[in-house]
Amino acid sequence: MPIEDIHELVEVLEKAGELKKITTEVDSELELAEILRRTMYDNGPALLFENVKGYDMPVLGNAFGSMKRLELSLETSDFTEIGQRIADMTKMEIPKGMLNKIKKLPELSKMSESFPSLEKSGPVTEVIKENPTFDDIPILKSFHKDAGKFITFGLTATKHPETGIRNLGVYRIQIVDSTHALMHWQKHKRGAEHHAITKSTKTEVAIIIGGEPATVFSGVAPVPEGLDKYLFAGITRKKGIKMVKCKTIDVEVPANAEIVLEGYVDSSDIRDEGPFGDHTGYYTPKEPFPTFTLTGVMQRKNPIYLTTVVGKPILEDAYIGKVIASSFLPMIRMFHPEVVDFEMPAAGWFQGLAIISIKKRYPGQAKKVMMGLWGMGQLALTKMFVVVDEDVNVHDMNDVIWAITTRTDAARDITIIDRAPTDTLDPASPLVNLGSKLGIDATQKTAEEGFEREIQEKVQVDDETKKLVDSRWSEYGI
Template identity: 80%
Template sequence: MGIEDIRDFIVELEKHGELKRVKTEVDSDLEIAEIMRREMYSDGPAILFENVKGYDMPVLGNAFGSMKRLEIGLEMTDFTEIGQRIADMTKMDVPSGLLNKIKKLPELTKMTASFPKSETSGPVTEITSTDASFDDIPILKSWPEDAGRFITLGLVATKHPETGVRNLGVYRMQIVDKTHALMHWQKHKRGAHHSDISKDRGEKIPTAIIIGGDPATIFSSIAPVPEGLDKYLFAGITRKEGIKTVKCKTIDLDVPANAEIVLEGYVDPADIRDEGPFGDHTGYYTPVEPYPTFTLTGIMKRKDPIYVTTVVGKPILEDAYIGKVIERSFLPLIQMFHPEVVDFSMPAAGWFQGFAIISIKKRYPGQAKKVMMGLWGMGQLSLTKMFVVVDEDINVHDINDVIWAITTRADAARDTVIINNTPTDTLDPASPLVNLGSKMGIDATQKTREEGYQREIQQQVKVDEDTKNLVDSKWSSYGL
């Protein structure tokens, strides 16, 4: 693995012309965020702000804001590799007998190489202190009506209070004062589940906020991995090499050794305060809502840390590209449970949970609806508001092709499914109640007589092969 931390990533981005350095003094209050948004909306590069007003810490933004940057950071071009590795691991037989174990050794070695490795120290342990303050970090205010400064790309580390399975999630955090912040982990997220278990036990939950690290670990913290899969192991599967971890100083948690900053503390499920508003990736301000409080108890950091951040707003911004990698990497896992699925797309304008398109190899009546129901029962896909299912001849990544299928193969009354009172994304600005709304599915596959379609299926217009070959052979002579 070539990229071990965010610094290696910066070197590679600069080498490929994907990073610009800003030496002019900039303000973490609104100015940096506006620069980042303008660059993202115009397909600009990653930015390293080297002169942040009032701080001696540089700020890195838009680091994952293109498919090329993600290919550089994750060191791959086909992101389905990630999901395929997990699928292969689930199919691996555990050998019995010495000879069989020897034969399987190469495969087993690949698997064990992905496990995290505990270290006594690492780059992030260069400076440790219990006298920590959020005021020492150039945390951004992104939008004028935001309730304050928000950590937006902190990897929030917790572990299941009963099983010990470790989780990394990205949940925004509103800074309240020097040592307190509000933890916006939504009801459906794993961090919130860990917090609920701790609350039932009358306990506070140890929590660490990780800033920076290698791109694979940052990606893994955002990815909706299967329930029960340790996120640190998933990071190792993604990078094909286990991450190195170190122990926190004031709480019982492991964190990536190559991080820039680790903010240690705990979340008190009983200490609930109003959080928000915040300009979110739906393109709207999320309203004020109650969330639990994080208390800062210590810090570990490098001697010269870099603050890594992101900004969100109306698509398409940096999070859309990360979402596209998630979409590609989880396709093999979707196909494990639904082998008829050919391809899958979550258009960026749908802000992850709003809209998804699935193509299938249809073999029997009602199969499109079967796939919809199955996907609505899979992890974070349960929050997806709208599904469109099309035949395998439709390109799910070409919205014009999808619209053509909807308008030529779907009948509004027959092929639209509406399900009321279902879980919805907390951030959905259209749902009538927070966390509760409706789903819509559109079956845009070609209908058969078995599905009640009584007409003859009309023949699609297609060029004949002779004409196609003729024009191909003479194309250069047309001067077009």
């Protein structure tokens, strides 16, 4: 059975030796974040802080900070199967005739099991606060030059004003006072889009803390446009999400969440947000963002505050990003069937660099793939693409560097596109949200592509020598 909530996740991680409980009193201002960062840099476990100074709520961090923890959380070691389920759904044909419809029933039944269901109540409705405030939550201040405390792992829930399709996005949220915060949703993000197309300056928003691991993953994942994030969570865990209605706004949230912060974002109330020590390894400077006003709080009787810390890679978000790259590979292949594999190296903070291997069949195909991926959703913000042949392991940077240096001619194989959309957080772009793209074609060039020389043969060990050494390996005593 899939993991139902953060409490169960804590039990699973502890049983697997992937979690340590900290009973020493720690301060949510700077100290706790530094402990989490050091632990992640040392490849340490998830941490549950049971004694946070000034609060009676424990804090969980680094919960998804290793591939093993993500495998436990999402109950799979093959993350590509998540994307494959979505790809298979899009290929389903409407059956014709009664017999064919009966044959399709098992597939349709599996599909229906992934849909969310609306419940009257759930664990998150155990406590309804009459006087909502941020003050009861151990929200972290991560770096000393941060503008204040930030919610870093809140799932911001919005609905498309016209279609009603629901979205979850992870946007940092700066606390201003007991009932006001700043919503850092970038222009390219779906939450900001929902707000932009509404007919009011105010958009109802819920900020969800915790829930099923699949729901948390859904909040981070760049799912295809038009796919409800709660349905994606259900597809991920092969079981639908139970939902409840918020008390002060018309938004549905997971019944198994730890805390739900209800309110609205008001674009007529713009304030300076930041600075914030971000996952690029730099402080994001002050920028104007809209205000979130808190109108209600629902929570469990004994909630756990789920958080994450960012900074110079590699931290927890690196592992989540690796799973996203794997799980979305089948969907990339739907549009670009020549793609063999895909990798976004953690040190490149995901939007910085992606490496793609392809089965090359015709001249210019590497550039075709680059252009196509730059037109796909959040990949539009990726700064650099490197395309290699299928014999190159995209997960091995040594192999990638070998391909770049042996199959790339700078003048011929480098593409630069100026004045293109870029990640708001990119510290190098000359303008906020606008910069340049770099494409490197590191595939073997052919005569059709102007390669006039004879293609040099790759060095490989002959089969007889390989078999000989394999058979006598134990004799060498190595």
